[in-house]
Amino acid sequence: MKNIKYIISLILTITFFVGCEKETYEFGDLTTPTNIVINTEIVGQSSAFPDGDGSGLVKISVTADNAFTYHIGYNKLDDYGNVNLVVLPGGVTTKKFTNPGINTFRITVVAFGKGGVSSNLTKDISVRSDFVPDPLIVTALTNNGSKTWIVDKDVTGHLGVAPWASFTPIWWEAGINEKVACCNCFYTAKFKFTKNANGTFTLNVDAPDGAFTKTGALTFLPGIPASGAEGCYSEYTGGTSNFNFIPASTGIPLSNPSTQTSIKLDDHNTFIGYGATQDEYEILAITSSYMYLRAQGTETGNSWYLKLKPAP
Numbered sequence: 486m487k488n489i490k491y492i493i494s495l496i497l498t499i500t501f502f503v504g505c506e507k508e509t510y511e512f513g514d515l516t517t518p519t520n521i522v523i524n525t526e527i528v529g530q531s532s533a534f535p536d537g538d539g540s541g542l543v544k545i546s547v548t549a550d551n552a553f554t555y556h557i558g559y560n561k562l563d564d565y566g567n568v569n570l571v572v573l574p575g576g577v578t579t580k581k582f583t584n585p586g587i588n589t590f591r592i593t594v595v596a597f598g599k600g601g602v603s604s605n606l607t608k609d610i611s612v613r614s615d616f617v618p619d620p621l622i623v624t625a626l627t628n629n630g631s632k633t634w635i636v637d638k639d640v641t642g643h644l645g646v647a648p649w650a651s652f653t654p655i656w657w658e659a660g661i662n663e664k665v666a667c668c669n670c671f672y673t674a675k676f677k678f679t680k681n682a683n684g685t686f687t688l689n690v691d692a693p694d695g696a697f698t699k700t701g702a703l704t705f706l707p708g709i710p711a712s713g714a715e716g717c718y719s720e721y722t723g724g725t726s727n728f729n730f731i732p733a734s735t736g737i738p739l740s741n742p743s744t745q746t747s748i749k750l751d752d753h754n755t756f757i758g759y760g761a762t763q764d765e766y767e768i769l770a771i772t773s774s775y776m777y778l779r780a781q782g783t784e785t786g787n788s789w790y791l792k793l794k795p796a797p
């Protein structure tokens with residue numbers, strides 16, 4: 486009887502291991518996408534207006550052989566920062582370029598095939614964008630000359646964090662004076678906005694105690710170390726950049742409080758409030774004594790909120 490039980494047990498064990506034999510999967514031939522084509526239609530383009538009608542709108546469609554999906558990104562031709570690639574559903578989109586005047590942009594497309602193999606292509610286009618900000622915003626920000634702002638440590642929520650899809654700082658808000666002990670440079674940095682006589686705009690940052698920022702790939706400010714925790718970094722003491730007003734591209738619905746206007750910095754020599762990778766700050770609200778900003782956070786998918794007041 487013991488022998489019979491042993492034989493039955495052995496058979497069951499062999500059956501188990503045979504039944505658990507690992508299945509294999511194959512992708513088949515991994516063919517790299519070829520013949521990528523980026524089609525662009527600049528809205529309002531004509532012989533009289535080769536760069537479009539000033540709306541900044543461009544209709545884009547992408548095709549390729551052996552491609553299953555596409556990613557797309559954009560950068561101003563003279564901006565050598567990282568290109569943020571996003572999924573392009575169906576290979577079709579309409580992009581609104583908001584930099585005022587006529588600017589050349591590079592469209593970067595990555596086509597993915599079976600098994601993740603990929604190939605890429607770029608295309609440069611020139612687009613015109615006409616945008617005139619509300620004069621009340623310009624006056625409040627610059628006093629039609631120069632005006633200096635600081636982060637308002639005396640109010641709750643002078644720094645806030647939320648997911649990008651949210652339009653209020655639902656994750657966290659700083660308390661009054663919260664960063665004084667660890668990072669007082671956050672409160673001593675000054676941001677001077679100037680409306681120049683020729684109609685251009687300039688931002689000058691004076692950071693005597695350093696920049697309140699993260700490090701490495703989480704900031705583009707010059708001189709910041711490649712690693713380290715969030716804090717004050719004396720390697721940066723200030724800088725000057727031109728800026729423009731653009732239609733906000735952050736996606737806040739008209740039903741939410743916002744001026745629908747953003748401050749767009751021309752380069753990464755300056756920042757507003759928190760030194761990171763962003764160069765667009767949407768003006769949620771502004772008066773002569775109060776400014777509330779929203780910007781893309783340092784980590785993908787986050788938004789940052791900043792409250793400022795005129796410097797004494």
